[in-house]
Amino acid sequence: MPGTVGRIPTPSAPTPGAAPQRGPATPGAAVLAHPWAATPLGAPEGWDPAVRAVIDLVLASPVPMALLYGEDLVLLYNDGYAELIGSRHPDALGRPAAEVYADVWHETGGGEVLERAYRRGEPFLEREAVLPVDRHRGGAEPAVFTRGYSPVRDSSGRIVGVLTVAAQTTQVTQQLQSLSDFAAALSGTLTLDDVARVTLRFCLQAFDADRVAFLVDEGPAWRMVRRVRGELLDEADERLPPLWRRLPADSAVPTVVPARSGVPSFVTDGYPLRETAADRHDQKIRALASLPLRSTVVRGALSVGYQAKHPWSPAERALLAASGELVGQAAERARRFETQHGTAQLLQRSMLPERLPDLPRLRIAARYDPGVDGNAAGGDFYDAFVLPTGALGVVLGDVAGHDVQAAARMGQVRAALRALALADPRPDAVLAGLDRLVASLGVEGGTQELFVTVVFGVIEADRERVTLASAGHPAPLIRRCPPGTEPAAEYVELLPGPPLGLDCRPRTTTVPFRPGDTLLLYSDGVVERRWQDLAAGLAGLATAVTAAGSGDPRALCAVASAAVPGATEDDVAVLAVEHAVKPSRSASMEVPAEPTAPSRVRHWLTAQLTDWQVPEGVVGAAVLCTSELTTNALLHAGTAARVEIDLSAERLLVSVADSGTRGQVTRARTDTLSSRGRGLGLIEELSDAWGTDPTVRGSTVWFEILVPPAERRVGDDRAG
Structure with a gap:
């Protein structure tokens, strides 16, 4: 490089977020001494923490790196990049890239690549970039480089610049440029x-x-x-x-x-x-x-x-x-x-129920998935409880908001609803009482923006009916599948009324709820998608529920949660209740966190299913899948687990619940690493449905295997 190229002191690793120092030993001191206050980047003491972290990375690296900041893509770079651009340094510091590279800006692979990375947030790898770089001998001559570009975001997630990395040697350059992809993936x-x-x-x-x-x-x-x-x-x-x-x-x-x-x-x-x-x-x-x-x-x-x-x-x-x-x-x-x-x-x-009622003819399951980024508490809630009359009360509601206040109000509404229902279970009376409570909370909090929707129902299995009332909530869905018929899903014709707190006077609707039917309550996050008509979401949910392999509540909750394609920013809550054709058989086993536990589970499950005369093919598949899930629960949670099995006339449901935290492992054998993915693939291959449900203390993984139709008559006799 010619002697006119200014040298930036070779940097050592910086402390992210540290205030800039001006001493000669500071990494990138010459760059930091530039009058940045007169540029769109502003004075160093006012730099955004995320941007400052990127600048620290640039200045600490001997690899040629540059940050192009703001609408004008103002240049800030390190020593390696200064050598790369030769005589353009030091005048290039703080100037728009279009001015510094005016001679090549409008050529193919020039400015439009940087503009695309900045405007669209698209990382880009330019494998063969021809740049006019000063050489030791003679004027400028083209040199071939590999360059990578990736968008830079500030602390709020907004794109504010582009990070570029460049080098000349082939093998090392390929490694260096992959940093752009790496940074994009880590972001x-x-x-x-x-x-x-x-x-x-x-x-x-x-x-x-x-x-x-x-x-x-x-x-x-x-x-x-x-x-x-x-x-x-x-x-x-x-x-x-x-x-x-x-x-x-x-x-x-x-x-x-x-x-x-x-x-x-x-x-x-x-x-x-x-x-x-x-x-x-x-x-x-x-x-x-x-x-x-x-x-x-x-x-x-x-x-x-x-x-x-x-x-x-x-x-x-x-x-x-x-x-x-x-x-x-x-x-x-x-x-x-x-x-x-x-x-x-x-x-x-x-604030959600840790366990749902266990009834002989009504099988119940629920699922809750946080929306947005999962980083905030939300207001969706569900509940199911036995009423003094012996009927089952079911509820699903939504308190608007994604903060601690929304979650706290959700807890108040849920507790009040249960108390009202235990005193007078009529759905219209329960929601009328809740309406007064929400109105009172709004006055107490000095806000008129308390938006609460809820649907409440009373299921009377002996009378084969369900009575429902709604306060501004989406209509429930019933999957009807009487024995010997094809399933069909239909929405309950239910007058929703206004949300709670707005003088809600709901009306009740009573519809049949016969053996083989499954009731589905859901939040609007299940069916609403941005830029999509609500009717399309409702139709998609009904289609998915109709096509489900069985009316099992846990499987239907998983089906409903994924029925409408596309991401949602809202919480997703689903509650399903199946009126079983025949009472199911169930059993459970506590699994200690010991190396022999999977073997013990296999022996117990084989003996239990054989005693119930489950078809041999179903037993073999269930034992393999349960062994894999038990092993993963012990490895990834490091705590004891609980295996539960439920056999109905049409399907076998197995769930494995842990009470630990993902990623924390007390013991691990390396030789299980290569089999983990294949084991999960085995579950997908051998089961008819499977999924994961987060719980209050841990998580539950479950799978369902349908009993072959030829075997169901025998299963009906056993279950009866």
Whole structure:
């Protein structure tokens, strides 16, 4: 490079969010000294924290990187990028990119690529970019580069610029440019599980490594997840949490050491994992790089290993450092999200019934999925309870809002409804009383914006009828399937009336509810989609429920939740009640968190289903699926589990519930890693329906297997 190219001091890793310093030892001091206050970026002390984090990353990296900020794409870049653009530096600092590259801006692959990344938020990899770069000898000559672009977002999620990375050598350049894809992928992660998946996949491919590991702190201890070359993975594997391995606080595992000290470690040859190897894959690793995560919230590390000697080149070390920066920022965002998400969801679910009634002729199930980003408490609620008359009261409602206040009001409305129903179960009387309560809450809170809709019904199984009333809520759906007929879904003709608090005077409707029928109550988040007519959503729900393999409530809740395509920003709540043709048989088993538990479950389930004379083919499939779900529950929750089975004339339903937290594992065997995805694929293949239901304390995974029609007559005799 010519001597006119100004040199920016080689940076060391910055502290994200730290106030800029002006001393000569500060990374990027020459850049930070630029009069940014006169540019759209503004003075450094006023930079958005998310933008500041990107700038810290740019200035700390020896890899040529630049941030193009704002509508004019004003340039801010590091030392490597200054060398790349030659004599255009230092005048390019703080100037719009269109002015700096006026000679190539309108050519193919020029300005329109940057504009597309900025306007549309689309990352882009430009594999062969020809740039006029100053050379040591003679004027300017074209040089071929690979460049990557990815949108940069501020703390509110708004696109404010474009990050570009450029390099010249082929192999290293491909690795460097993949940082853009990596940054884009990490920007879409919400949890540490998500960060782990993206990080392991990227590092294994970008570094062509034999082993990659990701470590984060868990209180005083640690948890680590890894991936090895050649590990069999499929799409189903992505639906399960990564298989974390817990490590004690004083662990000697090499990946833990830089996480504690903050100092990176590079081993060229020496089998660094031999003393702490979990299996033969670890024992074969000869070269290992371990980089600490740069985060003020999360302690952790990223490691990449090879089974052969491996000299860590400066370019590779720079790429690893940049990767560690990106992973640290993503992990910090994920940790904050998980903390907020856990609090909100605990509040939400603590106000919902932990268990629904267990009745001989009425089978009940419910499902709740948070809308928006799952990071806020919502106002959807459901309930089912036995009335003094012996009938079953069912309710589903929606308190507008996605905050703690909405969840608190939901709790008040639900508690008041149950109290009113126990005193006088007539649906119109219950909703009239609730109307007065909501009006009073609105006056007390000084707001007229308290919007509550609810549908309440009383099911009398012995009289084969259901009486319903609605206050502004969508009409319930009934799937009718008398024995020997094809199913058909119909909406109850129910006058909805105004929402609660607006002088609601609901009218009741009584309709037949015979054996084989299933009642479905749902929130508007099930059928409403932006830019789609409500009638299309209602039709889609009815079609999906009609086509369901059975009227089982748990399966119908899953079907209803996914009936209308497209994302919803609203909460989704569903309550289903089936009037069984014959009483079902049920049994349960508490599963201890022990290595022998899956084997014990297999023996118990085989004996129980054989005693019930379940067809042999159904028994074999159920045992395989239950064993897989039990194993996953113990691995991923680390707590005891509960297996429940329910056999009706038409289907076998099995559920496995845990009471732990996803991703926290007390024991793990490495040889189960490669079978996890195949096991879940096996469940999809052998069952007729399956799904997952979050609960107040943990989660439940279930599957349903239909009993072959030729066997149902015998099943009817047994159940009767």
